[in-house]
Amino acid sequence: MHISELDTPVVIIDLDRLEANIARLQSYLDAHQILNRPHIKTHKIPQIAQMQLQAGATGITCQKLGEAEVMAQAGTKDIFIPYNLMGDKKLERLAILMKMAQISVTADSEYTARGLARAAQQASNELTVLVEFDTGSGRCGVQNPQQAADLACVIADMPSLKFGGLMTYPANQNTALFIQETKTLLEKRGIPVERVSLGGTPKMWEAHTHTGVTEYRAGTYVYGDRATLKAGAMTVNQCAMHIVSTVISRPNAERGILDAGSKTLSSDLLGLTGHGLILEYPEAQIHQLSEEHGHVDFSGCINRPQIGERVTIIPNHCCVVSNLFNQMVGVRGDQVEVVWDVAARGLLT
């Protein structure tokens, strides 16, 4: 099937680019002897996880228990969930998941660690827990090396838990020092730091500059998006995800309306201006979204589209687009090669 036969809006994945993106990061991390543990939140598709593993990834990263369940059921054997899992329901599911795959998780509090210990006891198995630390994102994570070392000791002392190392997102200029100071504190207590897991696509090519890193988690690199372009980590011609949309209205000379709104592109701005890059009209601005309409200002374009014309969009943030579509269409050139269910889409717990 030719891509022009697909109804819009539709997400197409350029398979040549996808394969090249997977190979490129793997080669880089291999060259620096850093393990690759890609984050599947970007694609949520077991078949793409399989491609990443076959290319050399050591395992995968999932942000939700539900994503990990889908991936384990699809055969993935090594899954890292860098999230504070808590509550009886999730801990029961974690105990079951531990029987399906080798699971590691994170904690940034004793509260989280205690729950994880209960799950591990229920699974009659040892659970590897890394300490999450924060050197800039202002999200979860212990705030200084002393807290990291103290929590590592708490974890190491708990029955059924193994202290697995350190994790942060994203890595930045403060990360290496934090790691070194924590390691020094833990060496005095005789506790080794086996894994140091950093992540983030925008600065993935700097992974080797963070002294102490042992594994890297990138997600967006498989597809690329406008935020990745802005970060300079990928080029337009490497972007593998495109949204094909139809111009459904041209109310006046400047304005065009697309059938891709916030239900297609999401409202994520990530510091960018506008809601996507239209490849055929790069000067156009997708300046506003309603759920089913994208409002485009074509005034900067010499040529402007007709009603019914199709356009090709690089979204601001590919991960959230994956969460909005039930299926992705893999294409080779202009031919459809595969349709994937986004099997781990919409899993909120």
Place this chain on the structure above:
Amino acid sequence: MHISELDTPVVIIDLDRLEANIARLQSYLDAHQILNRPHIKTHKIPQIAQMQLQAGATGITCQKLGEAEVMAQAGTKDIFIPYNLMGDKKLERLAILMKMAQISVTADSEYTARGLARAAQQASNELTVLVEFDTGSGRCGVQNPQQAADLACVIADMPSLKFGGLMTYPANQNTALFIQETKTLLEKRGIPVERVSLGGTPKMWEAHTHTGVTEYRAGTYVYGDRATLKAGAMTVNQCAMHIVSTVISRPNAERGILDAGSKTLSSDLLGLTGHGLILEYPEAQIHQLSEEHGHVDFSGCINRPQIGERVTIIPNHCCVVSNLFNQMVGVRGDQVEVVWDVAARGLLT
């Protein structure tokens, strides 16, 4: 089941409030002899559409063909799709849909109208087409009464199409004049304007002030959200949709992290500051979202939550939350009464 047994994040719908919201708008529109045609994009649940119809709605509004297909399969007999439907695939589906229910649609261009005429011919049935006009949203719609009248004539002249009237969103202070001028132009040509369809929850209580309105489309009114509160159209105690979320981290004295991020709340701001109202901590600011984390500043709160505590959130925009969840949990007081599949979720074409 008590709501405390639900895993988080979860969307709960207060059924008492939902029923009251449905009844309140119906009473108002009945009192003003305006037909009620609620927009189901807000809930995407056939059972709630059924409640709206049983309360007196004349039919429903869907924004996507796929939504209309779900609702028609569930037995809804009168469906309005105020969207420029185009392209062979959609027009074929429209022809089939016309055999399942009484369908009306909109057009704002001759291009759209021509496609609709082909679908109607394929269905061997007459299709009612309203002209969409724009008096302020800057989205789709003809720009002035002359264009509206000209397009109405084009539609009226096409085989298999019936000119059905006028549609806009949202109604504003310019709407009544536009309607009147278009009607005057069309009277001269002997073309009646049977339906005038306006919409929008924020100003729903002004529906009767737009001279000429015959039907009203509101969606958000069933649940309410922070944008509706800001508009003054509903009160906090009328809001029927809440997201229950767990505090999964308290990295420092001020900051808390929720398990509700942009995959739960969406990134829609709608001109608001912050990403939701936490009922237990109304002074708190959900100042940033990543996909699976809500970043909360509790510095304005005297009491602050513990890790593991649950909070209750009114989202900025309830419609997009519906699109992110596969199920909604209907509750009566603190007891779960029903779990609904969001059957028309994620239908992009």
